[in-house]
Amino acid sequence: MKTPSSLEALVEALRRLPGVGPKSAQRMAYYLLQHDREGAQRLAKSLGEAVTRVRHCDKCNNFAEEPLCELCSSARRDASILCVVEMPGDVAMMEQAQAYRGLYFVLLGRLSPLDGIGPKEINLDRLVKRATDGQVREAIIATNFTTEGEATAHYIAEMLTARGLKVTRIARGLPVGGELEHVDSGTLAQSVIERRPVD
Amino acid sequence: MKTPSSLEALVEALRRLPGVGPKSAQRMAYYLLQHDREGAQRLAKSLGEAVTRVRHCDKCNNFAEEPLCELCSSARRDASILCVVEMPGDVAMMEQAQAYRGLYFVLLGRLSPLDGIGPKEINLDRLVKRATDGQVREAIIATNFTTEGEATAHYIAEMLTARGLKVTRIARGLPVGGELEHVDSGTLAQSVIERRPVD
Numbered sequence: 001m002k003t004p005s006s007l008e009a010l011v012e013a014l015r016r017l018p019g020v021g022p023k024s025a026q027r028m029a030y031y032l033l034q035h036d037r038e039g040a041q042r043l044a045k046s047l048g049e050a051v052t053r054v055r056h057c058d059k060c061n062n063f064a065e066e067p068l069c070e071l072c073s074s075a076r077r078d079a080s081i082l083c084v085v086e087m088p089g090d091v092a093m094m095e096q097a098q099a100y101r102g103l104y105f106v107l108l109g110r111l112s113p114l115d116g117i118g119p120k121e122i123n124l125d126r127l128v129k130r131a132t133d134g135q136v137r138e139a140i141i142a143t144n145f146t147t148e149g150e151a152t153a154h155y156i157a158e159m160l161t162a163r164g165l166k167v168t169r170i171a172r173g174l175p176v177g178g179e180l181e182h183v184d185s186g187t188l189a190q191s192v193i194e195r196r197p198v199d
Numbered sequence: 200m201k202t203p204s205s206l207e208a209l210v211e212a213l214r215r216l217p218g219v220g221p222k223s224a225q226r227m228a229y230y231l232l233q234h235d236r237e238g239a240q241r242l243a244k245s246l247g248e249a250v251t252r253v254r255h256c257d258k259c260n261n262f263a264e265e266p267l268c269e270l271c272s273s274a275r276r277d278a279s280i281l282c283v284v285e286m287p288g289d290v291a292m293m294e295q296a297q298a299y300r301g302l303y304f305v306l307l308g309r310l311s312p313l314d315g316i317g318p319k320e321i322n323l324d325r326l327v328k329r330a331t332d333g334q335v336r337e338a339i340i341a342t343n344f345t346t347e348g349e350a351t352a353h354y355i356a357e358m359l360t361a362r363g364l365k366v367t368r369i370a371r372g373l374p375v376g377g378e379l380e381h382v383d384s385g386t387l388a389q390s391v392i393e394r395r396p397v398d
Contacts, residue, residue, distance in 0.1 A: 003291060004264040006245070006252040013245040016238040018230045024218060030288035031217045032246070033253050033262060034307075039215040040246045046205070046212040047243035050228070051236050053205040063232060065203040089229035092202065108233075 007033065056088075059130070061106035063088045071095075071103060078102045080137045084127065084156060086110050086144060094142065102140070105130050110143060111152040122152075124159065131160055138166040145172060206232065255287075258329070260305035262287045270294075270302060277301045279336045283326065283355060285309050285343060293341065301339070304329050309342060310351040321351075323358065330359055337365040344371060 003011075007029060014025035032040040056062065057069035064070070071077055071091075081102030085091055091104050109122040119125075131139055139160050143149035157167045173191040174183055183191075202210075206228060213224035231239040255261070256268035263269070270276055270290075280301030284290055290303050308321040318324075330338055338359050342348035356366045372390040373382055382390075 004249075004253055004262055004269075006249045006264060007262055010242075010245040010249040013238070013242040016235060016242070017227045019223060019226070026291060027218070027288065028216045029249070030262075030286070030291065033249060034287060036215060037250050039212070040250050043209075043212040043215070044243040044246035044250075046209040047231070047239045047246075050203075050205045050209040050232060051239050051243075054203055054232050063203055063206055063229075065205060069203075087229070088233060089226065092225060092229070 056106075056108070060104045061088070061108050062091050062104055076101075079135045081140060082131055082136045082138070083140045083142050085142045086149065086152070090142065090144075100140075102138075107143070107152070110146075110148045111155055112148050119155065124156070127156065128159060128163065131165060132163055136165065138168060140168050140170060142170045255305075255307075259303045260287070260307050261290050261303055275300075278334045280339060281330055281335045281337070282339045282341050284341045285348065285351070289341065299339075301337075302335075306342070306351070309345075309347045310354055311347045312350075318354065323355070326355065327358060327362065330364060331362055335364065337367060339367050339369060341369045 010029045010032075011022075011025045014020055014028050015022060017025075020028070032043075053065045054063050055065070057064040057072055058067045059072040060069060062069045062071065066073070078101050081100075082105055083094065083100060083102055084105045084107065085094065086107050086109065088106055088108075091106060094100055094104070105127055107122050107124075107127070109117060111117060111119065111122065130136075139156075141153045141156055143153045143156075153169055157169070160167050172187070172194060174180070174187065180188060209228045209231075210221075210224045213219055213227050214221060216224075219227070231242075252264050253262050254264070256263040256271055257266050258271040259268060261268045261270065265272070277300050280299075281304055282293065282299060282301055283304050283306065284293065285306050285308065287305055287307075290305060293299055293303070304326055306321050306323075306326070308316060310316060310318065310321065329335075338355075340352045340355055342352045342355075352368055356368070359366050371386070371393060373379070373386065379387060
């Protein structure tokens with residue numbers, strides 16, 4: 001009752017952002033009104049425009065403003081490698097890592113039998129069609145290293161190997177700059193199992 | 200170049216929120232577009248409405264949609280006590296603590312001589328006028344316990360005491376549920392110096 005209702009509505013709307021609790025939402029709302037009303041207006045405009053303009057690429061499911069995303073329509077990407085990820089955000093992370101110059105396929109999900117999400121629900125037949133276009137030689141599976149991501153990777157690997165593709169999985173191990181003392185034992189164990197010869 | 204420009208603009212706009220770095224901004228933008236477009240639109244609307252409708256209360260500087268805020272126009276608040284805080288967000292925090300039923304005065308700043316912010320810049324004469332309206336008997340100073348907040352408290356205390364008001368300061372000490380092992384030594388030292396008799 002003590003907060004103006006438009007301010008209260010703003011706090012509520014901010015709370016829906018991932019990682020934003022009631023305290024941060026309040027801090028954000030007060031900050032914007034106190035110090036950055038122009039930023040608030042810019043954010044409102046950006047939200048509206050992104051929601052209106054951003055759709056999924058017809059070929060890879062990545063976010064795009066045109067039927068084809070910039071990656072799929074670029075002549076400079078290597079069309080013989082296809083990286084399979086779960087979400088559009090994963091493409092952004094991969095691009096920021098600057099270690100990959102092939103194309104992508106975004107599953108927009110992962111296998112999760114307990115939630116009733118099987119191969120059909122995430123349209124794996126579209127992936128098969130995409131991966132067997134005659135150009136793709138290698139599929140790099142970059143789903144998350146969660147239980148579901150691993151199960152998805154396993155399923156896709158079998159499916160694409162059966163169709164004659166070379167299938168690889170991104171590496172697990174210690175993070176760059178990581179110290180043995182601070183890494184969890186599961187990761188450390190994997191990094192021993194998947195050790196590589198020193199050149 | 201790889202991200203749709205409206206998506207990029209949204210990430211940039213989200214980065215201006217306090218406590219939001221490039222990674223969280225990206226996560227938020229992708230989350231909204233992937234999972235909660237309705238939430239994005241609601242947020243855009245709330246931002247616009249709050250910016251348009253929220254102003255400062257003529258009497259206490261708190262956020263309000265009318266010339267007077269709900270607190271200043273309420274008959275149920277004790278007009279004999281005035282709590283002085285730095286920012287509108289502090290009023291919200293005080294109200295959520297539910298331990299105060301007087302009125303407020305929001306400084307919209309703090310003394311900061313190094314940044315050229317003196318008594319004039321934060322309009323302390325308006326506070327004096329407000330505090331000497333004949334109704335106020337006690338001023339509770341609730342500025343932050345930072346160097347600048349403390350200096351501001353000190354200055355205001357002298358100013359209002361000289362005008363015959365009873366001036367108090369909110370207490371410093373261990374947080375509720377706090378353990379000696381985890382509190383910083385400055386706070387612990389203060390809680391010893393400002394110890395109180397056990398009833």
